[in-house]
Structures are given as C-alpha cells and as structure tokens.
Amino acid sequence: MQIKEHLISKTKYKIKCPNLMTVKWIVIHNTANDASAQNEVNYMQSNNNQISYHFAVDDKEIIQALPLNRNGWHAGDGYKENGGNKCGIAIEICYSKSGGDRFLQAEKNAAWLAAKLLKDYEFDITHLKKHQDFANKYCPHRTMDLGWSRFVDMVKKQLQTMKPSSQSGNKQISVSYYPQYKGTSLSFVDALNTLHIDSSKTSRQQIALNNGIIGYSGTAKQNQQLFQLLKQGKLKKEK
Ligand SMILES: [Zn+2]
Structure with missing residues (x-):
C-alpha cells in the first residue's frame, strides 16, 4: 500500500504536534465516525x-x-513519561461508527500500516497498543468489539510477510558499510560528497x-553522530 502524505502546516505545530518525539508505541484508535480518511484529516488539520x-x-x-x-x-494521557501522547504514533481507523465492509477493509489496511511501522522502528508486537492502554x-x-487479539494477529501476519527470509532459522543478517572517511572535512555532507x-x-x-x-532532521548533533561512524568506517549501508 501507498502512504499519502498530507502533512500539517508548520504554523500549526504549536497546537497539533509541539514536541519532538522518541517513538515507543504504535497506538490504534477508531474514529467513532463515518468519515473518510481524507475528510478526517482535513477536519483535524483545519x-x-x-x-x-x-x-x-x-x-x-x-x-x-x-x-x-x-x-x-x-491518547488522553497528557504528556506523561512513556505515555501514548508523548511516545506514540497514532493510527485512526475510519468508518468505525457504522462498521461493515469498508471498516473491515480499513482495519486490514491499518494492520498493514502498523506492521510496517513496527518493522521500520524494529519493534516487536508488544509495542502495538490500543488507546485504552493509556487512558x-x-x-x-x-x-475491540470484534476482538483485539484478532487485530493483533492480523498485524503479526503482516509482519511475517515483511520479515526477511532470515526468519526461517538462519538469523544472520548481512551488514555492509560505507567506505571509511579519512579526509579532513569537518562536515558530514562534504564527507559524503567526497565519497x-x-x-x-x-x-x-x-x-x-x-x-x-x-x-533524522539534519541537526548538527545528528550529523555529528553519523560523521563519527563514517570516520570509524562503521556507517551502515543497510540495517
Ligand atoms: Zn482513541
């Protein structure tokens, strides 16, 4: 599936997403509404x-x-340490008010998305949460009416299809590195260009x-971290 980006205007960061986040959870919600994803997003952002x-x-x-x-x-839990708001990526599943086929398909799509995020962040299934876990x-x-464990199983199934074949007993994952930077530049970007x-x-x-x-947003600190790895020859090409 494709993910369509419709990111909120920066002028609304203060209201809608004021803080940088270290992601710990994928938090599942139902909208309790019968609007499409686009309409939900338009309303939320406006x-x-x-x-x-x-x-x-x-x-x-x-x-x-x-x-x-x-x-x-x-998540309705304020800004608590390790909380849903502070550390959770929220997924709203649409059409949950009336349910039916379009809701069931939305759930399937959400299960795929949740699995993709778990994989991207290298989280196991315990990082998948429901809103109720926080408030x-x-x-x-x-x-939940249809069965939370049923949804968790859907995500697990999706995860399996995404896992590399190394799951089948052979846990070896090959890692390759960028060539070590031995130059004198002080800038990570310059070093990359040189290489x-x-x-x-x-x-x-x-x-x-x-x-x-x-x-990653390109801060000096993040670039410094990556630059250190590059200078040590430890900058990974792939996970
Ligand atoms: Zn919710």
Whole structure:
C-alpha cells in the first residue's frame, strides 16, 4: 500500500504536534465516525483543537497527517513519561461508527500500516497498543468489539510477510558499510560528497534510519553522530 502524505502546516505545530518525539508505541484508535480518511484529516488539520494523530486509514487509502518525529494529542494521557501522547504514533481507523465492509477493509489496511511501522522502528508486537492502554477510554471501540487479539494477529501476519527470509532459522543478517572517511572535512555532507555518496536529505534520512537514528532532521548533533561512524568506517549501508 501507498502512504499519502498530507502533512500539517508548520504554523500549526504549536497546537497539533509541539514536541519532538522518541517513538515507543504504535497506538490504534477508531474514529467513532463515518468519515473518510481524507475528510478526517482535513477536519483535524483545519480546527484549532488540541487533538491530532499521525495517520487516518480508510478502506481505500492511508493518509499521514503529522510528521513521525513529533508528538500528537490522541491518547488522553497528557504528556506523561512513556505515555501514548508523548511516545506514540497514532493510527485512526475510519468508518468505525457504522462498521461493515469498508471498516473491515480499513482495519486490514491499518494492520498493514502498523506492521510496517513496527518493522521500520524494529519493534516487536508488544509495542502495538490500543488507546485504552493509556487512558480510561473504550477505544478502538469496534476493533475491540470484534476482538483485539484478532487485530493483533492480523498485524503479526503482516509482519511475517515483511520479515526477511532470515526468519526461517538462519538469523544472520548481512551488514555492509560505507567506505571509511579519512579526509579532513569537518562536515558530514562534504564527507559524503567526497565519497560520492548521495548526500541529499532523503538519502541522509535513510542512512540515519539504517544507523539507528529515528526522526533524522539534519541537526548538527545528528550529523555529528553519523560523521563519527563514517570516520570509524562503521556507517551502515543497510540495517
Ligand atoms: Zn482513541
């Protein structure tokens, strides 16, 4: 599936996603509404309520509404340490008010997305949470009515299809490294250029992810971290 990006305007960061986030959880919600993903996102982004989430998913598409390195307001637990708001990527499943086929398909799409995120962040299934795990709210209501463990199984199945074949007994994962940088430049980007490695931001984001830096935004600190690895010949090409 494709993820459509419809990111919130930076002018609304203060209201909708004020803080940088270290992701620990994937938090599942039901909208308790009968609107499409696009309509949900449009509404969320246009109002000034302190309510927000990262993804809305319906039977046809997945829309990303917030950057993944910023927190949303969806879990009803304030800004608690290790909480749902502070550390959770929120997925809203649409059409949960009336249910039916389009809800069931939306759930399937959400299971795929949850599995993809777990995999991207190298989390196991225990990082998959429901809203109710963080606050006294019966959400995701219809998903729970139909059976939470059923949904968890859907995510597990998706995860299996995404795992490399190394799962079947052979746990070896080959790691390759970029060539060691031995020059004198003080800039990570310059060093990449010298080594003829793509230094675009997208490329650096991928490199950062491969090297365990989540939410790379190009800060001096992050670049320094990556640069150190490059100078030691320990900058991973792939996970
Ligand atoms: Zn919820």
